[in-house]
Amino acid sequence: MGSNGLSAAFNSLKSSNLISWRSTGTLQQTLAGCIELTGKTLHSGKVSMVKIWPGFAGEGRYFEFQSKLIPACIDFAQESPLCAxxxxxxxxxRTVEHLLSALEAKGIDNCRIQIQSFGSEDPEVEVPIFDGSASAWVEAIDQVGRKEALDRCGNNAEKLAPYLNEPLHVSRNDSFMVAFPSPKVRISYGIDFPKVPAIGCQWFSSAAFGDSYKKHIASSRTFCIYEEVEHMCSAGLIKGGSLDNAIVCSASKGWLNPPLRFHDEPCRHKVLDLIGDLSLFALPGSQGFPVAHVVAFKGGHSLHADFVRRLSGII
Structure with missing residues (x-):
């Protein structure tokens, strides 16, 4: 079966009244060369290396770790604190969201992501954090460039996108996500930290892809509340965290490592995470983020995953 046949088969499996998979009018893309980056990880504190290779059309984005292949798909997403x-x-x-965000937003539909942790044979590995944003990945993608993806028989394949047909919502306590049918992708995200005045309530809205992603989203860094650091450390998290890979805000003293790159950088980073998390809805070789206006408030990785599972009909 060729790539178009595979796409049609997945289309019939994953389409529903909620979603219609339609052609984007473009062909599937991959990298024009190999990307190799090495860096420290946020939660384990170990050093890991990532090599991203061009992929075949119709095979999508997937990780290779200790000879195991793990598709970047919601079927393999696991609930975990503070990361995807x-x-x-x-x-x-762990911590796949920034890399997947950059690949989704930059239109790298197919690639093989080799990852290894130096000096460790643990069955667990983590993607490097770099400066806490997606900038390193975007710069690497831009440097190597894109090319048309071909399947193993040398044929190209159309790129599909999931169009939302009717409103959808998920919620957890006072956090929610809702999506509305729209001819284009749009994201509106809100956060609220009433006990941390320097952050407070913020909203950010963006088209999310293309030049908008690189200019307004990719460089926004992960953030944390200073008063919560001790608790996260005691839970075995952020062992590799520092003022070099996150922006830190104190409830009483404000930002500890200014300046911010945007006045609403924390909210923009939530959009960055959202794009990575929703990329897990992708059919192999196609767009994961739904063509819809997605509105989120006080969300996180768990809520984002709930939303994708609702789209997939899992919940």
Whole structure:
């Protein structure tokens, strides 16, 4: 079966009254060369190396870790605190959201992502954090460039996108996500930290892809509240965290490592995470983020995953 046949098969499996998979009018893309980046990780504090290779049309984005292949798909997403995690057969890849966000927004539909942790044979590995944003990935993608993806028979394939047909919502306590049918992708995101005045309530809205992503979203860094650091450390998290890979805000003293790159940088970073998390809805070789106006308030990785599972009909 060729790539177009595979796309049609997945279309019939994953389409519903809620979603219609339609052609974007473009062909699937991949990298024009290999990307290799090495860096410290946020939660384990270890150093890991990532090599991203061009992929075949119709095979999508997937990780290769200790000879195991783990698709970047919601079927393998595991609930974990403060990051997005993929898990298959006991092997875990943590903190995938920034890398997947950059690949989704930059239109890299197919690629093989090799990852390894130096000096460790653990069945768990983590993507490097760099400066806490997606800038390193975007710069690397821009440097190597894109090319048309071909399948293993040398044929190209159309790129599909999921169009939302009717409103959809999910919620957890006072956090919610709602999506409305729209001819284009739009994201509106809100956060609220009433006990941290320097952050407070923020809203940011963006088209999310193309030049808008690189200019307004990719460089926004992950953030944390200073008063919560001790608790996260005691939970075995952020072992590699520092003022070099996150912006830190104190409830009483404000930002500890200014300046911010945007006045609403925390809210923009939530949009960055959202794009990565929703990319897990993708058919192999196609767009994951739904063509809709997605509105989120006080969300996080767990709520984002709930939304994707609702789109997929899992919940």
């Amino acid at each position: 995690t993929l898990c298959k057969d006991g092997y875990k890849i």
